[in-house]
Amino acid sequence: MIEMTVNSLGVQAPPTVSPDQAAAEAAQHLRRPAVPALVVCLDDVVTGIVTESDIVAMVAETAEQPTVGEIMSTPVTTIEPTATLKAATETMQAAGVRHLPVVSDGSYCGLLSADSLSPYLSRGKLEIEWHGESLRLEPPGGQGPQTNG
DSSP states (O other): OTTOBGGGGTOOOOOEEOTTSBHHHHHHHHTSTTOSEEEEEETTEEEEEEEHHHHHHHHHHOSSOOBHHHHSBOSOOOBOTTSBHHHHHHHHHHHTOSEEEEEETTEEEEEEEHHHHGGGSOSSOOOOOOOSOOOOSSOTTSOOOOOOO
């Protein structure tokens, strides 16, 4: 499964925002459970990403109403749709991120999250090897269970 590509997951493209939009508008999008993060695009080019933690930091640090461009994380790490899930996982780990915008030929086409990867990646390899006799449903000789009588 690890050799599957990002494209094979059918990643969805949640709404995008522009850097000049109000952060409050971004927060409204992030209230929906189906929107884990917002990709910030300018002329169809990914320029940043806004997550719930960016909104929380904004509220904690200022009483002002900044724009998306002022709170977005940048530079943003992206991935191609043809990358393997293993490569996506390694990219997330190396960059310390939980969301990767999927970009093809410079254009945004979806968002890959750590949560969407988790069903495809095992935490460890489980190997079971049986060293006993084969399982028998009846005793040797095929006479069925014996009873004391």
